[in-house]
Amino acid sequence: MSASIVVIARHAIPVQGSGGSNGGPALPEFVEVRQAPEAAPQAEAPAVIRQSDGTTVIEQGGVRTTITQGPDGVRIMHDGEEIVTVPSSGVPSDPMDNLDLSNVVPDGAVTIAIAFFVAIAAMVIGLPISRGIARRMDRTPVAPPLSPEFRSELAGLQEAVSSVAVEIERVAETQRWTARQLGAQPGSVR
Numbered sequence: 001m002s003a004s005i006v007v008i009a010r011h012a013i014p015v016q017g018s019g020g021s022n023g024g025p026a027l028p029e030f031v032e033v034r035q036a037p038e039a040a041p042q043a044e045a046p047a048v049i050r051q052s053d054g055t056t057v058i059e060q061g062g063v064r065t066t067i068t069q070g071p072d073g074v075r076i077m078h079d080g081e082e083i084v085t086v087p088s089s090g091v092p093s094d095p096m097d098n099l100d101l102s103n104v105v106p107d108g109a110v111t112i113a114i115a116f117f118v119a120i121a122a123m124v125i126g127l128p129i130s131r132g133i134a135r136r137m138d139r140t141p142v143a144p145p146l147s148p149e150f151r152s153e154l155a156g157l158q159e160a161v162s163s164v165a166v167e168i169e170r171v172a173e174t175q176r177w178t179a180r181q182l183g184a185q186p187g188s189v190r
Helices: 107-138 148-184
Strands: 005-008 032-035 048-052 055-060 063-070 073-078 081-087
Antiparallel strands (some): 048 055
């Protein structure tokens, strides 16, 4: 596990170079660089510090921290990633300004989210409608009630059909009787 460097805005760090009490300007009073505590104590490797032309490189446990002083200010980088930049004016830049959030959401995630909410809306609207249609289809048809006029006409029609059936039966019986009478006579033609 490698050590990590934490930048806290609190104390001044003198930087060697031109001007200032040590021969160089001091960082503003709000930057402190210190090592973050590790989870398990390990034998700590000695830090290697190299300085050249306004650049200080600190290597410890495979981690490289670079402090560069230039005409535009001081830049602190940790493992190649910029942590903070302190301009000559003394106000540090926000590292979040350089953060690119354009590729944070995957390409298909927006489409999937829209499809999900459309499906939920379709279910909320479509389920009651489909249940109503199903109930209407399952209903047994109910005959409308008959009016008293229609009932009397229907009763009259029933009586007429019954009387016609009785008359047809009489005619049929008469034909059978006539056929028997003709068949009983001797010398009749069959």
